[in-house]
Amino acid sequence: MAASLNSFKSQLDELISGTLEERCRELDERERNVQKREETITSVFESLKHATHEGISIVVGNTVYNTTRAILLSKSDSFFQGFLHAGAKPLSGSSSKPLSQQWLMLCKEHSQEELNDDNSSSDEKLFIARDGEIFHYVLEYLTYGDVFSPIPDKGTLCKLKKDAEFYRLPELSRLLEDKPTSEETLTASIQKATERAEAAAANAEEVLKSQLVRDISHYSCSSVMTSGYKIWDQLLCKLGDVQLTLEGDNLIAEAGGTYRVVVKVNGASSGANSDHIAIHVVKKELSRALVGSNSGYQNSFHLEDVFTLEPGEFFSVYQQINGKSACGRQNNTLIVEKVG
Known part of the structure; x- marks a missing residue:
């Protein structure tokens, strides 16, 4: 019997506990729904405050601006708190006294000045002796909490900062500290575009220069021709990545690669059929040109070939000339290009 009672009590406790938990969840859900409704109502109320028909x-x-009291009074301790409560034309200048005391003094010292005439609407119309165009930004800040309209130049920004102080809007003053003008934004954009264009141009120039250097990189040498291996004893120029060392009869490649060699000799032959010039790679003849070969001139040589050298390998130019050379250094040229 006792065991049955204990079992019944345990089941009853579980039922009560489950019911309480379910009720708690329902209450929590209702509380959340009520809170959401309160937040919605509060949000709507705040919107209605700005949309109120109490126009001013x-x-x-x-410049005439039409707005509402709620918007003008949205920032505490601002100029408009005293201005609208006093309904008076404010005096310019600053004071160390609290804002409320300033406006109480103004109310005592100055009569109300309203520009409403008998034919105007019932809304209040008050006068502020400041720049009408600048107030556009102030009203935008009071309405939206920020300044979204572009500020054209430093002069406008300077006046707006002064008015932010005049209207007692410290948050607006802080916003304006880092606010760029349209002029500055445009200048910065132009500067960035110019820098990008200059960088692109410089890169293109480097690419073009690299290509041109590759195309024209060469050793150019000249000397009086005599029979035997040609010793090119005068290096006229050295450009780009062509690295050759002149050692005796040979031109040694410091870097491996593919080379294009052009040899030109003018007026150095008696016209004998055996006269020729040749390119030797590691002492083996690669190609030769006879008198007048590849040219329209008698007693001239023109030889061109492409070959590959390993680092440290060399090539040389050999010539057989049966006759007295009658040319100077300027007539004999060796051009070497590294093409790969």
Whole structure:
């Protein structure tokens, strides 16, 4: 009997516990729903505060602005708190006294000045002796909490900063500290575009220069021709990545690769059929040119060939000339290009 009672009690406890947990979950859910509704109502109420029909017209300089009291009073301790409560034309200048005391003094010292005439609407129209165009940014800040409209130049930004102080809007002053003007933004954009263009041009120039250097890199040598292996004793230029060392009769490649060699000799032969020039690679003849070969001129040689050298390998130019050479150094040229 006792065991049955204990079992029943245990089941009852579980049922009660489960029911309580379910009720707690339901209450929590209801509380969350109520909180969401409260937040929605609060949000709608805040929106309605800005959309209220309690309109007000303010003349700033020569410009009329239509807005609401709620928007103008959205920032605590601002110029507009005292301005709208006093309904008076404010005095310029600053004071160390609290804002509320300043406006109480203004109310005592200055009569209300409203620009409403009998034919105007019932909305208030108050005057502020500041720049009307600048107030556009101030009203935008009061409405949206930021300044989204572009500020054209430093002069406009400077006046806006002054007005932010005048209207007692320290947060607006902080926003304006890093706010660029349209002029500065345009200048920065032009500068960036110019830098990108210059970088692209420099890169293109380097690529072109590299290609040109590759195309024109050569050794150019000249000397009086005599029979035997040609010793090119005068190096005229050395460009790019062609690295050759002149050692005796040979031109030694410091870097392996593919080379294009052009040999030109003019007026160095008596015209004998055996006269020729040849390119030797590691002392083996690669190619030769007879008198007048590859040219339209008698007593001239022109030989061109492409070959591969391993690092440290060499080539030389050999010539057989049966006759007295009658040319100077400027007539005999060796050009070497590294093409791969």
